[in-house]
Amino acid sequence: MQLNEKQEIAKNTIDWPLLIIAWAWSGKTATLTTRVEYMIKEKKIDPKSLLCVTFTNKAAREMRERIGKKLWVVIDNNIYRQRNLPLMWTFHSIWVFFLKEILWKYDVSQLWVNLKKDFLIYSEEDKLKVLKDIIVNDLKLDEKQFKARQIAYYISEAKNSFLTAKDYGSVVDSYIKEKVMDAYKIYEVKMIENNALDFDDILFKTLQLLKNPNILEYYQEKYKYIMVDEYQDTNLVQYEIVKLLASKYRNLAVVWDDWQSIYSWRGADMRNILNFKRDYSEAIVVKLEQNYRSTKHIIESANCVVKNNKTALEKTLWTDNEHWEKICLIEAPDDKLEASIVAKIIKEKVSNNSVILNEMKDPLSNAENIKQSSRDSSDKSSEWQVSKYSDNLILYRTNWQSRQIEEALMSEWIPYKVVGWLKFYDRKEVKDILWYLRAIYNSNDVISFKRIINTPSRKIGSRTLEVLDIYKDNFSLPYFQILENVEEIEDLNNWAKRSVKEFFNLMLNFKENANRLEVADLIEYIIKKLDYKNYLIEEFGSEEADWKMDNIKELINLATNYNWLWVVESLSQFLEEVSLVSDLDSVENEADYVTLMTIHTSKWLEQKRVFIVWAEESIFPHIRSLENPKELEEERRLMYVAMTRAKKELYISRASERFYFGNYVRNPISRFIKEIPKECIEDYKMEISSFSLWNSFSSIDSFSSWWSIITKIKARELNDIADFAVWDKVSHHKFGNWLITSLTWEIAEIAFSWTWTKKMNIKIAPVKKI
DNA sequence: GTTATCGCACTTTTT
DNA sequence: GTGCGATAAC
Numbered sequence: 039m040q041l042n043e044k045q046e047i048a049k050n051t052i053d054w055p056l057l058i059i060a061w062a063w064s065g066k067t068a069t070l071t072t073r074v075e076y077m078i079k080e081k082k083i084d085p086k087s088l089l090c091v092t093f094t095n096k097a098a099r100e101m102r103e104r105i106g107k108k109l110w111v112v113i114d115n116n117i118y119r120q121r122n123l124p125l126m127w128t129f130h131s132i133w134v135f136f137l138k139e140i141l142w143k144y145d146v147s148q149l150w151v152n153l154k155k156d157f158l159i160y161s162e163e164d165k166l167k168v169l170k171d172i173i174v175n176d177l178k179l180d181e182k183q184f185k186a187r188q189i190a191y192y193i194s195e196a197k198n199s200f201l202t203a204k205d206y207g208s209v210v211d212s213y214i215k216e217k218v219m220d221a222y223k224i225y226e227v228k229m230i231e232n233n234a235l236d237f238d239d240i241l242f243k244t245l246q247l248l249k250n251p252n253i254l255e256y257y258q259e260k261y262k263y264i265m266v267d268e269y270q271d272t273n274l275v276q277y278e279i280v281k282l283l284a285s286k287y288r289n290l291a292v293v294w295d296d297w298q299s300i301y302s303w304r305g306a307d308m309r310n311i312l313n314f315k316r317d318y319s320e321a322i323v324v325k326l327e328q329n330y331r332s333t334k335h336i337i338e339s340a341n342c343v344v345k346n347n348k349t350a351l352e353k354t355l356w357t358d359n360e361h362w363e364k365i366c367l368i369e370a371p372d373d374k375l376e377a378s379i380v381a382k383i384i385k386e387k388v389s390n391n392s393v394i395l396n397e398m399k400d401p402l403s404n405a406e407n408i409k410q411s412s413r414d415s416s417d418k419s420s421e422w423q424v425s426k427y428s429d430n431l432i433l434y435r436t437n438w439q440s441r442q443i444e445e446a447l448m449s450e451w452i453p454y455k456v457v458g459w460l461k462f463y464d465r466k467e468v469k470d471i472l473w474y475l476r477a478i479y480n481s482n483d484v485i486s487f488k489r490i491i492n493t494p495s496r497k498i499g500s501r502t503l504e505v506l507d508i509y510k511d512n513f514s515l516p517y518f519q520i521l522e523n524v525e526e527i528e529d530l531n532n533w534a535k536r537s538v539k540e541f542f543n544l545m546l547n548f549k550e551n552a553n554r555l556e557v558a559d560l561i562e563y564i565i566k567k568l569d570y571k572n573y574l575i576e577e578f579g580s581e582e583a584d585w586k587m588d589n590i591k592e593l594i595n596l597a598t599n600y601n602w603l604w605v606v607e608s609l610s611q612f613l614e615e616v617s618l619v620s621d622l623d624s625v626e627n628e629a630d631y632v633t634l635m636t637i638h639t640s641k642w643l644e645q646k647r648v649f650i651v652w653a654e655e656s657i658f659p660h661i662r663s664l665e666n667p668k669e670l671e672e673e674r675r676l677m678y679v680a681m682t683r684a685k686k687e688l689y690i691s692r693a694s695e696r697f698y699f700g701n702y703v704r705n706p707i708s709r710f711i712k713e714i715p716k717e718c719i720e721d722y723k724m725e726i727s728s729f730s731l732w733n734s735f736s737s738i739d740s741f742s743s744w745w746s747i748i749t750k751i752k753a754r755e756l757n758d759i760a761d762f763a764v765w766d767k768v769s770h771h772k773f774g775n776w777l778i779t780s781l782t783w784e785i786a787e788i789a790f791s792w793t794w795t796k797k798m799n800i801k802i803a804p805v806k807k808i
Numbered sequence: 809g810t811t812a813t814c815g816c817a818c819t820t821t822t823t
Numbered sequence: 824g825t826g827c828g829a830t831a832a833c
Contacts (some may be wrong), residue, residue: 162823241823301822435820438819438825495810495811597810637821638822811833812833813830817827818829
């Protein structure tokens with residue numbers, strides 16, 4: 039592979055701290071992998087002494103695959119099966135790997151961390167469940183006033199600032215923080231009781247363990263070369279961990295891309311770049327500014343947008359690539375039409391066999407670019423390629439927005455796949471099984487026991503659970519033992535005792551079988567024993583039950599990957615991996631379908647044709663960011679990320695009026711659209727009052743004629759706010775004539791009947807004064 | 809004491 | 824639209 043001059047410097051800087059400042063698609067992954075290859079092949083560095091950290095499993099896997107190809111080794115997708123290769127995984131996977139290794143190697147009682155080998159990883163959902171229980175039952179607080187999510191946020195923040203519950207007192211300066219401290223203390227105890235870690239704990243506990251000089255020494259010697267990708271997304275704890283590991287040999291290379299920092303809400307801290315410059319003042323700095331993916335229009339626009347951020351470094355991403363299509367801006371009258379337009383564009387482009395330029399427009403510059411391109415040479419770069427469904431990527435700000443797009447795609451018979459929403463592991467049936475497995479694996483895991491104790495129904499309800507809780511707290515025994523001794527609990531009547539005892543015997547049976555069966559077989563055994571299929575049929579009907587059983591088969595299928603391990607380990611590792619997978623991991627490349635996902639998830643993807651939908655104020659940028667300049671800047675970076683996912687064609691759409699929150703809402707156009715230079719944009723608008731037109735469109739099957747009609751319709755004139763006042767009578771083409779009942783700035787509340795009012799932006803609303 | 813139903817509040821982004 | 828919680832019915 040041909041690296042450019044700067045990439046070459048990065049590659050050759052081995053025994054020295056290195057800071058790579060990268061921009062979108064500037065070939066940083068290629069640089070990193072080439073660097074690894076160079077270290078192993080040329081410099082004869084032991085691959086096992088390399089540690090490469092990424093943020094997503096997808097990124098890690100991609101790097102592993104590239105390295106595997108270069109070194110002619112088959113890379114295994116299981117961290118415990120790596121042989122004689124660099125350790126390339128996500129932060130969380132690596133630290134869990136370390137934690138388990140430490141717990142096996144060292145005497146637990148001598149460590150400062152209260153953790154047993156068979157710990158579980160709690161999801162965000164599990165964590166909230168624990169906290170909610172604390173708020174309501176332990177602290178007796180009003181859960182509406184003290185929301186679990188809020189408390190969770192404070193605790194997370196505390197852990198990211200190296201504060202344990204005991205230390206938290208030092209930052210308490212308000213009533214809420216006082217309560218947070220109370221909750222945190224109990225939370226810590228409960229997590230130890232449950233023998234579970236949340237995502238923050240994985241990092242925090244790792245850091246605590248690495249402060250043990252023996253342990254630190256071991257890992258410093260083992261991993262002498264450390265690389266961290268997406269460094270802008272690290273939080274302070276991650277920073278400290280990496281710093282400790284690298285402090286002996288100082289062979290640390292990090293990739294920094296501040297324009298793509300979109301995780302500050304998760305604790306990612308831009309201060310880390312300052313910390314790095316302070317701690318590694320001798321570091322060599324390399325800037326990668328040339329983009330090899332997108333057309334000029336896209337790069338220029340993305341640049342212009344992000345330049346509105348005051349905190350961005352003065353830097354410009356540039357490209358040699360051609361201009362190709364302008365950015366297409368779509369304004370639809372309403373949300374349904376917006377989705378429909380997107381669907382129809384995709385349909386039209388694909389069914390017409392329209393061609394997308396795979397590389398560049400001009401064959402000459404194309405050749406030039408391929409030569410310069412940092413792509414793998416194995417990558418076939420035919421000049422023209424027929425447009426497929428899989429060339430299309432639809433991006434939105436929040437998960438729930440997918441629904442409308444899905445409906446539109448369905449009605450056009452377009453195959454699609456939503457990434458993230460209703461994640462595989464989030465489905466009820468999959469979760470049920472996982473909860474059984476967790477309870478079998480870890481007798482302390484109250485959360486799991488409670489979830490399954492009445493699934494399928496065993497006539498064990500809230501009252502019984504309450505009593506069990508009291509006994510658990512009084513005797514501080516693992517939950518499983520409380521169940522075992524249920525007969526001695528006086529507060530329960532006989533049949534409740536019998537039900538619980540039956541459940542206990544069932545679980546005991548499962549536990550015994552877990553020592554003998556591999557995960558996949560164990561799941562099948564559980565399903566059979568529970569008569570789970572009939573339960574599903576009763577609960578959801580046979581059709582849905584079939585569907586759900588398919589998911590379980592899929593789960594069993596996944597579990598067979600763990601059959602190579604001895605039985606107890608296979609369960610342990612299956613559960614670990616399930617907790618650490620991300621949605622993105624399910625993205626495959628073979629099948630031909632449109633992909634839908636949030637912008638955050640898309641960070642590691644590129645696509646020829648990209649749609650950014652719902653580009654409206656209060657959606658994107660998100661309403662919660664409008665007040666806060668810092669958050670607004672993060673939203674803008676998010677826009678930058680979204681735009682730079684596109685290689686050739688970029689569509690940005692919005693609707694003048696949309697139905698959500700059970701209301702019709704008119705959002706002003708996203709400020710980010712206004713920041714795109716006019717000359718990069720092609721504007722398409724459908725008139726707001728064209729509902730009748732639309733009805734006639736739906737009979738016109740050909741998109742082209744429909745498309746040509748909308749392109750002819752000019753933008754509607756805006757209303758002048760000054761023309762309107764409270765109690766003015768206005769007319770609306772759809773809702774008739776009524777009154778403005780309140781008016782604040784542009785937002786008017788209009789009463790269309792005595793009981794029904796709507797808020798709309800008077801400036802763009804299709805209303806006239808009469 | 810457990811389950812069914814209705815009504816309400818709620819919707820950021822993720823390892 | 825929807826998932827969850829409080830209340831009514833079994």
